[in-house]
Amino acid sequence: ALPDIRNLTLAYALAGADCIDVAADPAVIAAAKSGLDAAEKIAQAAQRSDYNRPWLMISMSAGEDPHFRKAEFDPAICPPDCPRPCETICPAEAIEFSTDFMGVRRDRCYGCGRCLPVCPWGLIAAHSHPTPLDAVAQQVLSQVDALEIHTHVGEYAAFKDLWQTLQPWIDDLHIISISCPDDEGLIDYLKDLQRIIKAPESSASKDLDASGIAVETKLHNVIWQTDGRP
Numbered sequence: 011a012l013p014d015i016r017n018l019t020l021a022y023a024l025a026g027a028d029c030i031d032v033a034a035d036p037a038v039i040a041a042a043k044s045g046l047d048a049a050e051k052i053a054q055a056a057q058r059s060d061y062n063r064p065w066l067m068i069s070m071s072a073g074e075d076p077h078f079r080k081a082e083f084d085p086a087i088c089p090p091d092c093p094r095p096c097e098t099i100c101p102a103e104a105i106e107f108s109t110d111f112m113g114v115r116r117d118r119c120y121g122c123g124r125c126l127p128v129c130p131w132g133l134i135a136a137h138s139h140p141t142p143l144d145a146v147a148q149q150v151l152s153q154v155d156a157l158e159i160h161t162h163v164g165e166y167a168a169f170k171d172l173w174q175t176l177q178p179w180i181d182d183l184h185i186i187s188i189s190c191p192d193d194e195g196l197i198d199y200l201k202d203l204q205r206i207i208k209a210p211e212s213s214a215s216k217d218l219d220a221s222g223i224a225v226e227t228k229l230h231n232v233i234w235q236t237d238g239r240p
Contacts, residue, residue: 012041019045024052027064031158033120034068034150042066065155065184072161072169079121083134085112096125096134144175151179157186163193170206187233200234
């Protein structure tokens with residue numbers, strides 16, 4: 011729920027987090043920024059000289075994005091004697107069986123996937139409901155400080171398309187993290203991505219300053235987040 015995102019952001023900020031990563035959703039970003047503002051006021055009131063406002067990061071994916079998927083099932087076919095572990099395990103309380111509502115509350119579900127493996131009957135599926143990428147970028151990238159891109163080996167074309175879409179906002183970000191789980195061919199794939207990032211249209215380029223002298227624009231600060239690789 012959005013109040014939880016706000017409160018968790020506040021807590022992590024005061025605890026000293028350097029960067030807080032949230033889904034690329036305008037409502038989620040607004041909740042997180044509210045938490046950051048509240049944390050800053052508390053730190054100022056406490057005269058905490060060690061406090062630094064964390065960067066706000068959003069996550070986007072090359073290919074299918076788990077941040078924009080929803081759990082779905084037909085509650086009418088659920089066996090009446092099912093213990094309903096899906097309802098218990100859902101951290102967002104999005105799955106409900108009551109006299110008023112049965113099924114998944116879409117406005118609460120954020121696609122974590124915890125309910126999928128626990129259904130005894132395999133009745134729950136997850137389906138993507140993405141917003142067009144350019145619309146998402148326009149709505150959210152100007153409001154944040156950092157970006158995490160989720161990708162997998164073999165998603166070269168999807169990554170390239172995403173990177174090209176992000177170009178108008180890339181140079182305003184403090185950091186870019188590229189998250190890729192371990193798989194066969196990982197190192198070669200990351201080298202391919204590095205070539206995309208360093209391509210002339212998206213890397214340091216020559217501009218003219220006021221005196222007409224060529225200067226380098228800033229390079230991207232990139233974290234290679236190789237999840238699961240020793």
